Amino acid sequence: MHDGDLNTSVVFRLNGVTETFVGEARLLLSDMLRDRYRLHALQTGCENGVCGACTVLLDDVPVRSCTLLIGQVAGRSIETLEGLYGDEELVNLQRCFKQAHALQCGFCTSGMLTTLVGLRRSGQSADDAQQEVAGGMCRCTGYVNIDRAIRCAWRV
Amino acid sequence: MSSPITPIDPAPCSGIGERRGRVEDDRLIMGQGRYLSDIDPGDALEATFVRSPHAHARIVGIDVSRALALDGVITVYTGADLQRLVGPWQMAPPIPGLKPTTVTAMPVDKVRFHGDLVACVIGADRYVCEDAAELVDVTYAPLPAVIRPMVGGPPGLVRVDDQVEDNLLCEQTHITGSFADAVDSADHVERVTFRQARQTHVPLEGRGCIATWNPSNTALTIQTGTQVPHGYRSTIAARLGIDESDVRVVSPDVGGAFGQKLVPYREDVCVSVISKDLRRTIRWREDRRENMLAALNSREDHVDVDVAFSSTGMIAGMRASLATDIGAYSLFPANYMIQVVAMLLPSFYLVEAYEYNLKVFLSNKTPAGPYRAPMAIATWVTEGVIEAVATATGIDSVTIRRLNMLDEAQLPYLSSTGQLYTDISPRLTLDAACERIDYQALREGQARRRANGELVGLGIAAVLEPTTYGSVFYRDAGIPGSGMESAVVRITPSGGVNLTVGVAASGQGYETMLAQVAVDALGAEFDDIRVRLGDTDTSPYGMGSRGARVATAAGGAAVLACQALKRKVLRIAAAWLEVDADQLDLHNSTVVLTDGGDRQPTELSLRDLAQRAYLDPSNLPPGEDPGLEVHKSYDPPPMTFSNSVHCCAVSVDRDIGSVTIERYLVAEDAGTLINPTMAEGQLHGAISLGLAGARQEQVVLAEDGTNLTPDLRYYPVIASDEVPQDVELVDCSVPSASTVGGMKGMSEGGVMGSIGAFALAVQDALAPLGVTVEQLPLNSDAILSLLSRGETRS
Numbered sequence: 001m002h003d004g005d006l007n008t009s010v011v012f013r014l015n016g017v018t019e020t021f022v023g024e025a026r027l028l029l030s031d032m033l034r035d036r037y038r039l040h041a042l043q044t045g046c047e048n049g050v051c052g053a054c055t056v057l058l059d060d061v062p063v064r065s066c067t068l069l070i071g072q073v074a075g076r077s078i079e080t081l082e083g084l085y086g087d088e089e090l091v092n093l094q095r096c097f098k099q100a101h102a103l104q105c106g107f108c109t110s111g112m113l114t115t116l117v118g119l120r121r122s123g124q125s126a127d128d129a130q131q132e133v134a135g136g137m138c139r140c141t142g143y144v145n146i147d148r149a150i151r152c153a154w155r156v
Numbered sequence: 157m158s159s160p161i162t163p164i165d166p167a168p169c170s171g172i173g174e175r176r177g178r179v180e181d182d183r184l185i186m187g188q189g190r191y192l193s194d195i196d197p198g199d200a201l202e203a204t205f206v207r208s209p210h211a212h213a214r215i216v217g218i219d220v221s222r223a224l225a226l227d228g229v230i231t232v233y234t235g236a237d238l239q240r241l242v243g244p245w246q247m248a249p250p251i252p253g254l255k256p257t258t259v260t261a262m263p264v265d266k267v268r269f270h271g272d273l274v275a276c277v278i279g280a281d282r283y284v285c286e287d288a289a290e291l292v293d294v295t296y297a298p299l300p301a302v303i304r305p306m307v308g309g310p311p312g313l314v315r316v317d318d319q320v321e322d323n324l325l326c327e328q329t330h331i332t333g334s335f336a337d338a339v340d341s342a343d344h345v346e347r348v349t350f351r352q353a354r355q356t357h358v359p360l361e362g363r364g365c366i367a368t369w370n371p372s373n374t375a376l377t378i379q380t381g382t383q384v385p386h387g388y389r390s391t392i393a394a395r396l397g398i399d400e401s402d403v404r405v406v407s408p409d410v411g412g413a414f415g416q417k418l419v420p421y422r423e424d425v426c427v428s429v430i431s432k433d434l435r436r437t438i439r440w441r442e443d444r445r446e447n448m449l450a451a452l453n454s455r456e457d458h459v460d461v462d463v464a465f466s467s468t469g470m471i472a473g474m475r476a477s478l479a480t481d482i483g484a485y486s487l488f489p490a491n492y493m494i495q496v497v498a499m500l501l502p503s504f505y506l507v508e509a510y511e512y513n514l515k516v517f518l519s520n521k522t523p524a525g526p527y528r529a530p531m532a533i534a535t536w537v538t539e540g541v542i543e544a545v546a547t548a549t550g551i552d553s554v555t556i557r558r559l560n561m562l563d564e565a566q567l568p569y570l571s572s573t574g575q576l577y578t579d580i581s582p583r584l585t586l587d588a589a590c591e592r593i594d595y596q597a598l599r600e601g602q603a604r605r606r607a608n609g610e611l612v613g614l615g616i617a618a619v620l621e622p623t624t625y626g627s628v629f630y631r632d633a634g635i636p637g638s639g640m641e642s643a644v645v646r647i648t649p650s651g652g653v654n655l656t657v658g659v660a661a662s663g664q665g666y667e668t669m670l671a672q673v674a675v676d677a678l679g680a681e682f683d684d685i686r687v688r689l690g691d692t693d694t695s696p697y698g699m700g701s702r703g704a705r706v707a708t709a710a711g712g713a714a715v716l717a718c719q720a721l722k723r724k725v726l727r728i729a730a731a732w733l734e735v736d737a738d739q740l741d742l743h744n745s746t747v748v749l750t751d752g753g754d755r756q757p758t759e760l761s762l763r764d765l766a767q768r769a770y771l772d773p774s775n776l777p778p779g780e781d782p783g784l785e786v787h788k789s790y791d792p793p794p795m796t797f798s799n800s801v802h803c804c805a806v807s808v809d810r811d812i813g814s815v816t817i818e819r820y821l822v823a824e825d826a827g828t829l830i831n832p833t834m835a836e837g838q839l840h841g842a843i844s845l846g847l848a849g850a851r852q853e854q855v856v857l858a859e860d861g862t863n864l865t866p867d868l869r870y871y872p873v874i875a876s877d878e879v880p881q882d883v884e885l886v887d888c889s890v891p892s893a894s895t896v897g898g899m900k901g902m903s904e905g906g907v908m909g910s911i912g913a914f915a916l917a918v919q920d921a922l923a924p925l926g927v928t929v930e931q932l933p934l935n936s937d938a939i940l941s942l943l944s945r946g947e948t949r950s
Contacts, residue, residue: 024283031282040194041187043411045360046444050868053360081187094185098177101833104841105663106184107191107360107411134877137868139360139412140663142840143876144883 012073015039015083021070029073030054030065033080041081041110045137052136055111056080062118062132081110089120096152104140111136112146116153126154170682171675172897175833178668180661189409192364192381193441200366200437201230203427204285206275206292207450208267211303211520211861212314213296215266218275222291228284232292233276233430235264242395242429247486249636254326257317257486261395261425266299268316268484269522270863271449276426278438301861305517306458306479316484316518325482326490326516330498332572333509335464338473342464348544349930350537352911353854354456354481356448357527358873359662361411363451364441365424367431375402376428381410382690383417384700385660388424389692395425396432407690410662414845415526416452417662418702419487448866453855454527456481457494459537461501464509469549469556473509474541476501480516483523489635490516493530496622499573499633500534503620504582504799505542505560510572520861526702528845529907531622536912536932539617543916547923554590557618561586574632575622579892579900580799581825586618588886589801589823598805606924611808612818615917616801619909623704623826623901624796632794639792641709642696643717645674646785647725649770651745651763653678653685655718657710658698660690664838664903666706669830670714673897677718678725679742680762696787704901707830709792712896717788724784728765731777733758790896798900800824802843802909804880806917810943813936815851815918820880822909825888827900832887835902840883842906848874850914852935872935922946 008025011018014037021032028047033039033056042065045051049067056065057079084090093116096102103109112133119129129150138146150156170176183189220232238261248256262273275292279285300314305323316323339345365380376398382388385405393400410417420428423440431438442451462475480494491514498512542560546553561582562569568578598614605612630637643657655674659666667687674685689695698710722742729747730737740758741748747760766784768775773782805819822839829835852872856864865871891898911932918939919929925946931938 026283034193043191043193043361044443045362045411046868048444048868050873051360085186097185098181101178101837103181103184104665104837105360105410105412106180106189107663109184110187113185113187130876134875137360137873137875139358139414139845139873140841141837142842142844142883143879144840144881145837147876147881 008071010070010074012075013077015079023070025069025071027070028066029068029070032070033065039080039082043107043110045107050137051108052115053108053111055114057114057118060118060121062115081114084114084117087117089117093117093153096149100145100149100152102141102145102149108136108138116150126151126156129154170672172672172828172830174672174831176668176672176831178665178834179671180665180667191361191409191411192366192379195366195379195408197366197437197439200439201278201280202282202285203430203438203440204277204282204289205273205423205446206277206289206294207446208270208272208274208296210267210296210298211270211301212299213267214299215263215274216295216297219293220275222293223277223288226284226288226291228280229288230278232278232288233426235260235262238262238426238429239264241433242425245395247489249489251326251489251491251634253328254490255320257320257325259422259485259487261422261429269520270861271446271522272484273422276430278430278434301520303519303521303857303859303861305481305519316520320518323518324515325486325518327514328491328495329513330573331511333473335473335475335509335511338464338509342472343467344548345462345464346544346548348461348463348541350459350533350540351931352455352457352533352849353933354453354521355527355849355853356451356453356522356855356871357414357416358871359412359414359416362442362444362447363417363421363423365427366437366439367428368437369431369435371435375404376432377404377406378428379406379408380424381413381417381662382407383413383660383662383702385690385692385695386658386697387700388420391420392424392428396428405692407660410660413662414528415530415702418526445867448871449863450522452525452527453483453522454524454530455532455849456524457497457533459497459533461537461541463541463545465545467549469545469551469559471505471507471545471560474502474507476512478512478514481519481521481524482516483519483521485523487523488525492635493526496531497534499575500531500620500622501538502572503538503618504562504577504580505538506562507572521857522855528842529904532846532907532911535617535619535908536915539912539916543919553616554595557586575795577797578793578894579827580620580797581888581890582618582620582799584890585799585801585823585825585888588888589803589821592823592884592886593803593821611810611921613806613917613919613921613923615804615913615915615920617909617912617916619800619802619905621704621798621800621902621905621908622795623798623904624708624792625703625705626792626794628794638699639709640789641698641713642787642789643710643713644696644785644787645678645714645717645721647721647762647766649766651684651761651766653680655685655687655714656689656695657713658696659701659706659710661701664701664706665831665834666710669707669834670710672830673711673714674718677715678722679745681745684745704903707899708796708895708901709790711830711899712792713788713790715897716790717786720788721784721786724780724786725762725765728769728776728780729760732760793894796892796895796900798824798826798902798905800905800909802913804913804917806921808918808921808939813939813943815934815939817880820882821884821886823886823888824902824905825890825900826902827889827892827895828898829889830899836885838903839885839906842903843883843910844874844879846907846910847879847914850911850932850934851878852933854933
């Protein structure tokens with residue numbers, strides 16, 4: 001639904017709760033989640049969809065929220081890292097990331113963890129997961145320990 | 157909505173040398189890090205900069221009327237507006253051969269690079285500000301862009317800075333011994349060439365700040381991700397002409413820095429000035445495009461070395477010509493980075509005759525500054541010279557290294573550039589690397605594969621990494637600077653330990669590292685320790701996080717402070733227990749009685765002693781001041797080095813020009829490692845950034861200076877499938893005898909070593925074709941070009 005001011009109204013599920021949001025149609029999903037819902041786990045590193053720091057699960061699929069406008073989530077279900085707290089896949093990944101020293105500044109970590117939860121849920125292999133991470137960006141760790149954390153989480 | 161943070165896997169033993177899990181991780185794995193954009197700025201306005209689309213142009217006029225008319229826009233500042241609020245500053249340290257330059261908070265007359273500042277929009281939110289920025293009408297008169305200043309040109313060449321002729325900002329020469337005599341005595345002289353491409357840091361979190369001017373106490377608070385909070389504070393105070401005491405800088409969690417967050421930028425000055433002018437909180441956060449265009453560049457260094465040597469491979473002398481392009485403005489002392497390269501080139505080889513000439517140029521490019529291992533090219537150059545000597549003499553390059561390398565028995569050794577080497581172990585690391593990689597067998601295997609037509613190579617890079625600069629170094633080199641660091645440690649009345657130093661973190665795990673130091677140096681329980689960093693109101697003055705100085709300088713200061721506090725604690729305990737203080741120790745926050753070899757815990761805890769010291773001080777021993785708090789500072793030795801050897805084995809696909817890293821090994825001596833797991837993590841990160849530039853990352857400009865790599869779609873940041881799958885590490889740690897705690901530091905050597913090892917590995921792989929690698933990055937286009945050049949030759 002649009003009004004004359006370029007605003008739109010979007011109904012969607014956010015971390016298990018049905019939300020109705022009214023805002024500018026050009027608002028990025030990443031900005032809506034961070035600035036309007038104060039969900040600060042996801043970060044924005046590039047706003048081009050390249051780095052992966054803004055990843056959320058959209059109907060269980062990892063997507064880069066900076067590449068979506070709010071209207072594109074109408075009727076859909078979003079999970080951010082906050083909504084995954086306590087999920088056994090997340091807890092397993094968090095343990096592995098910590099033990100493998102797979103994070104330093106932490107800015108990419110939420111995006112990495114969210115992506116990997118999505119891949120675990122859809123039954124992807126550890127190799128697939130490592131390949132997926134190759135499509136994202138970490139500037140601190142040099143990736144070696146992230147790959148170790150993935151193999152730990154997949155029990156490889 | 158948040159969840160309680162639950163620590164996972166507490167380690168049983170948490171002192172120096174333990175692979176303790178990080179305390180930072182508990183919040184970061186929950187996405188509860190507090191980065192600049194996560195801070196609620198309250199009643200803040202947003203700042204967005206209008207930036208030049210031209211690399212070089214006069215600003216003819218700026219019309220802000222359309223921008224001002226937009227709902228939600230408060231005001232727009234131009235360079236002329238800001239000139240009335242903040243004066244220019246000079247970059248003119250007392251460096252011979254350096255021309256002074258002037259920088260303004262925002263250009264008034266002309267812009268000098270694609271992305272340079274033109275105006276600042278202040279508005280309700282980022283979306284409105286970006287709309288308004290597009291409505292600021294700027295009339296430019298474009299000028300020719302200088303993008304190849306090092307090549308030189310005819311007189312009357314376009315000037316980037318009207319005061320700087322030929323765009324040559326600085327020239328310096330150093331002579332030790334006589335290269336001419338070395339040439340006379342030598343059998344061979346070779347010219348070896350090294351060109352590194354311009355790069356940018358790409359920290360995942362860009363720059364930004366929140367400036368709050370509080371009119372009631374005329375004080376400015378700035379929240380910003382910075383590596384050097386106290387330096388930032390001093391600089392902003394000076395720019396604004398306000399008392400340093402009236403500025404508070406707070407650095408929250410930072411999403412990476414790598415040298416790009418060392419100093420306040422012109423944007424920070426603008427935002428601070430505007431906050432004071434409008435008496436409002438102003439927030440600025442750059443996006444990735446701004447970061448790529450305008451934050452900082454680095455690494456565009458050209459080095460040519462003439463090396464004179466005997467037929468037996470002994471190097472008699474070297475002469476180096478160095479040039480670097482620091483871009484449009486000198487935001488750092490111009491010679492700062494390239495001079496360190498020049499001073500490092502002889503490395504730990506016995507080169508008695510050494511001359512260098514260095515030149516620093518301005519250009520119409522993003523200004524340059526330090527990027528993790530600003531001296532990185534030095535290793536590739538030195539080791540490339542070694543390889544050239546090996547090729548010319550037909551002697552194996554490891555043999556050449558051993559022939560010319562100083563022996564640990566020759567320490568302390570004063571290099572030809574006046575560097576005192578005291579605690580380095582180059583032979584140890586070379587021997588360890590060659591042994592672990594099974595050098596002979598590897599070469600034999602390569603020969604067999606080459607006979608089958610494969611292009612396979614091994615690159616070896618012996619690294620000398622200067623990590624920690626003491627104040628004496630700066631004084632003797634004539635560079636303004638200090639190497640000091642400070643620590644404050646206090647015990648709270650309930651027995652907790654609070655430790656703070658003058659550095660700020662951007663992912664290095666300092667909260668954990670320094671707590672580990674306190675476990676050993678004070679005797680406190682790890683979980684009772686809190687390390688708080690980054691706030692100039694509560695941290696003592698320090699020179700911040702840069703180079704690889706924190707383990708040595710901040711770790712050292714923390715050791716001194718903790719040891720002094722422990723002595724006080726044990727004096728109080730001794731009086732309490734009526735024993736001698738030297739019969740007591742502190743362990744896990746409990747006073748321990750050491751009786752011969754026996755250690756018996758007493759009933760006294762840190763909490764008991766703190767209660768007496770703060771709340772019952774009349775019962776302290778005579779002469780003992782109340783409270784439990786110590787401040788100590790530490791000025792490390794003039795220079796501290798760590799050293800390593802990197803070995804990189806590659807194969808090159810001759811059809812598509814791709815390079816596969818088959819094996820990567822490092823032998824490293826970084827002295828006492830506070831946390832070996834974190835040191836390994838630093839090594840991996842450093843290797844990835846070095847390979848980034850060696851393999852693929854470069855800033856590309858059009859002929860008119862337009863930046864063609866302004867975001868991550870165009871600038872090919874290194875990915876996980878482009879770094880080694882595994883880095884084999886041979887631990888050669890030998891504690892330093894010269895630093896408090898024995899730390900040497902590390903974290904930049906990995907950049908130096910990976911650039912050198914990768915470049916030389918590819919060169920080795922292409923050696924059968926008779927080509928040398930003179931230019932980085934070695935992307936597939938570059939390699940295909942080298943291959944076709946080699947094939948033409950053969």
